[in-house]
Amino acid sequence: MGIDLLYPKYEVVRNFDRCITCRVCERQCANEVHSYDPELKKMVADESKCVDCQRCVALCPTRALKIVETDNTFKKNANWKQQTIEEVYRQAGSGGVLLSSMGNPQEYPVYWDKMLINASQVTNPSIDPLREPMETKVFLGKKPKTIELDEAGNVKTALEPQIELELPIMFSAMSYGSISENAHKALARAATKMGTCYNTGEGGLNKELYQYGEHTIVQVASGRFGVHPDYLMAGQAIEIKMGQGAKPGIGGHLPGRKIGEKVSQTRMIPQGSDAISPAPHHDIYSIEDLRQLIFSLKEATNYTKPVIVKIAAVHNVAAIASGIARSGADIIAIDGFRGGTGAAPTRIRDNVGIPIELALAAVDQRLREEKIRNDISIVVGGSIRSASDVVKAIALGADACYIGTAALLAIGCHLCRKCQTGKCNWGIATQREDLVKRLNPDIATKRLENLLTAWNHEIQEMMGGMGINSIEALKGNRLMLRGIGLSEKELEILQIKHAGE
Amino acid sequence: MKRIYVNEEWCLGCHLCEYECAFANSGETNIVKAFKRDLKPIPRLHVEDAENGIHFAVSCRQCEVPYCVLGCITGALSRDEQGVIHIDDNKCIGCRTCMLMCPYGALTINHNKTVTKCELCTDNNQEPACVQNCPNNAIVFEERE
């Protein structure tokens, strides 16, 4: 259709003094960028296909490769940025909705980076995590109004079902189908080893992974894929997915080509058929419907599993959260607008929802004001990037955090944001067998364990600095935070003092 | 003894092991230099690429009953105490009988027309180059029964 107005975004820079034409790059590129020209006796590249996933760079034995952003520039225009123009070209060419994946990459303020953590000096001592116990165990679930004792002084009150975590970090929902079987295996094994949980996402649960059930959160989403009694009983908890930070108000669409034999079995849908998750649950048009779903799930599992309700952080998140707390849910998971996804309409991903930091502050405060904070635990996700983000989230009032993108990075993801193509060169967001096998779960599991171990050490260091030796004493301890470069309004919402105050 | 084993399901067929092996035994300290020589160094293992995405590397199994050694007409091949099978290329006259004896096709002819094979480059007890550089643990160096 006429001229292609899209110039390649990246350039493959190959140092021919180093290139030994081993052709590893060629074999490793699912986008078929590299090839060998027998006449030139040289490697050549079709840059228009390059997504900058860095696979070839990582595997080149002679470090002969680098991928750089092209410096070819359209005429500068502060209003019509190059990307904006290219998107118009793309849509004029395709007539379609722009698709992209992973988290919102746009330049919005990151409030984690505008909060600073406290430390002890003189008037009280910091605690050395290498000498003293530094506890990070958390329980998620409803807390009783009171604890009654019998004559003997033993506990009479029975607790609601709880999730017990050795550290306040879980792997967030990523469905089998959107990510590969090996990625799922790694998440499940690492969660088990580290005493935390991973989340099946809406793709059902492969029977092979039932063995990790104690460390599995099974999700029930609008598509109800792979949901059946054994599935519900298989996990430690059940998560109802109402929304996702990357695409609030939008359903999901897993293209048929990703529905191979195993995925189709697990999701209980025909092979090759598109898997459509409706935007709303068609049995939930209001909060009272949610209550019914929560209790039918509890009934189905004899009240042995805590129920999580996951929502996207949207404008009136506090009110919604309060409604959920009153609907019988044990845990609320809030997903910020930077949360990742396997595929979302670009406009939605980049323009809908609010930052998790503000949502969390508002929800925690609102639930306390309504005196129902103990009825529900709060889990937050949507771009938790480091141990300090975790510490800040907990100080703001979260019980635990979900990490998704960070986990994928740990196993090789380079955020090329092309999951939707299904050609993930790192074997993560793909179902193509030759690509899936690139992710050896043994290696991936170890890397995930390392990441959690490292973050937990850092969390403990920061706690020790604050003179806190158990994570529960940090929860909602907003005095431990100070804002930096924040407006009165932002401070008011976060309910923290400004640095220097 | 510790041997090289192949985890076929994890082999990507990237062939890195071949290049790292050839480099490790090239005597060069720089991989680029090794492969810019007129005679490119020859790997001592071989990656087979089959249909339907099956790949695997084949190198000397260091057999308990090494047909190559039994068949060697010059005594160039020998098995040391550890069980590693070595070749003395001063003695090898390139008759290739060992190649005909080896059930795995693990021996190859070198540029100088003598036979070369994997002798487990484990000097200063590091893992063999192919194992070290396999991006997906498809080649491992371990005890197995």
Place this chain on the structure above:
Amino acid sequence: MLREGEIRIPSGCAISGIIDRKGRRCLNGQKIVDSIAIMHDRSNGLGGGFAGYGIYPEFADLYAFHIFYDSMEAKEACERYLDRYFEVVSYGIIPTKNVESIQDAPMIMRYFVNPLLTKAKSIGKVPINEETFVVQTVFYINSNIDGAYIFSNGKNMGIFKAVGFPEDVGEFYRLNEYDGYSWTAHGRYPTNTPGWWGGAHPFGLLDYSIVHNGEISSYDANRRYIEMFDYKCTLLTDTEAITYIIDFLNRKNNLPFEDIAKIIAAPFWNELEHMDPTEAKKIKTFRNAFSSLLITGPFSIICGFTDGIMALNDRLKLRSMVVGEKDDIVYLASEEAAIRAVCQDLDYIRAPKGGEPIIVRVEREGK
């Protein structure tokens, strides 16, 4: 300068406590003054105070309100309010003596009152019981009547505090004229404070009184939790928050002090492995249900209550505290010297472990 309630002020301190197991009113106020006095250097003259139990036998069944007034208006407003909802059986100025180092004293009044629940309806909340009503009144007056501050409101006990060194405060309040079965004392070392009398310690609610040395790192976690249960932390001090926590757990949840210790200074998870299973289960349940009431950071507290005293250290023992005993009298203090000062020949003296509560209950005849 901002005062307590407007800003959070860290402070180090000295604490001391004495109790007679038999509950005899054999302890003269001077004894506790002598004990705290020896720890002069642990205070800096910006606050001292005492709590005495069994000091008002003649009004044992009435709530004794000790109130600071900054102005006559405040006094009138407050008394009008009290008259409306309480039967004021007796009242008067708390007798004091001029002490040079004690300056800018407010008007200090004492009322022995009896709540009139029937009348209570008219103020917003319908009181569940007498004690709740008293607590609500205290919160109401302290936060709504400018210049009036109730700093003691228990039965047959009283708190005496001021800006100054504790020994001077004791002399100022003429504590040698009071006898009781149990006393606690506090000498304060705030890093900065205008020295507001209300900000001195002990802090009291009903018959709970707390003296505390330390700076807890869990403060805001504890505060934001306890405030979900109708407590208002108006002073932003550790002592206030700890007092409310103890009131919440003991009075509202009927948990014994032994268990309270297991909640606010909970054993470490790794200790549970070596415990008897039912005990371990209990602690696990507590740590789960009351996770936000765990107090971290350094503290040593002495909590006085009608039936006795509890002394407790944070679980790492980041603050000093020793306990000694002679015959039926138990002594507690930040430093051994403070005990030796009032009792030379002790039966024993020791330093309790971190998180190990020292609980002394008075045994009365018929009880």
Place this chain on the structure above:
Amino acid sequence: MMKKKYVIIGNSAAGIGGVTGIRKEDKTGSILLISQEKYHTYSRPLISYWLQGKVTRENMSYRDDHFYEDNQCETRLGVAVTNIDADQKQLTLDNGETVEYEKLLISTGSVPFVPPIKGQKEAQNCFTFTTMKAAEGIKELLNEQSRVVILGAGLIGLKAAEAMINQCKSLHVIDLADKILPSILDSETAQYVKAHLEEKGMVFHLKTQIDKIEDQKTFLSDGAILDYDILVLAVGTRPATSLAEKAELKTARGIVTDTQQLTSQADIYAAGDCTMSYDMSAEMDKNMAILPNAYMQGEVAGLNMAGKATIFEKAFPINSLGLLGMHIFTAGDLNGECKSVTDGEDIKKFYFKGNYLKGFVLIGDFVRPGIYANLIRQQTDCSTIDMETMMKTPQLAAFNHNERFKKLSVAH
């Protein structure tokens, strides 16, 4: 008289295999090795390379210089055994010594077959080509003026020819058969190789024999007369069984042994070229005069002598033969149903009996031929593997996953 636990006659592959086999089991029992030749053990096939100048004398040794010491093996080199008394378990040596043995290994190898030709006995400069001594004799005479005549176009004859072709004036090869290398090639492949050798300067006289030899002339059956400076008789070898026969051991096409290399006489074992063994590919007994088998039989014999019951059965002929830059791999029996694959210059022929590969011939620069040989050794049912791709290139990929797993992922 001297007493030895183990006595070995013969110092080549089978004998050395015997020593090694014994020492695997018995580290101390005394060993005596007796050999007619005076040299430290050397590799017989290397004599042609030596003559060609490709290897030095030192590099010809089959095992390093301290092999005997390392294995506590006493030797009598340059000494021949004249008699075996099986009942007394005694040997008589030509130096007068007698030796008493507990276990005896006969690995006397083979002797060149010298056809009855008129004038042969008196002939000058006439050699066979199986021993160092012969090679040394030839080398003394060989120069660029030499006219060389070789009788026999088999393995030995052609290796001798290869060794000399570039060091002499002319070289003629005579054979009664109608093709060269009759034992391992069919006419087509033989023709192909012959052409190559002719290109290198060899002259062949096939379907021809020498009627008589007379003052450095050979008179051929076709009437031609060839002057020679060096005459090599390489018609073939025979198992060296004379001693055995004298001792009344059972012999046929070589000394008869069971699968443990035990002869018809208790405590007397035999191994190597002097024995008859079972060719699993041809499914018949024959004398397989090839080094790898000799060594393996020797080792098995040694193990049994030292008391470790071991069986040798997987025997079939293999040859890896380089002739002036052309390489030939052959294995097994070449009489089955033939499938040939040619790519370019190279030739591949596979011989099947039903689903089983029985033999093959590869001519050219081939890699991994052992994978084919192993199909014969393991008697692999070729219908269970992808034989088509296998015949294109030898590969383990032609096996199913489990087979590969056994090969590559479990200990050997």
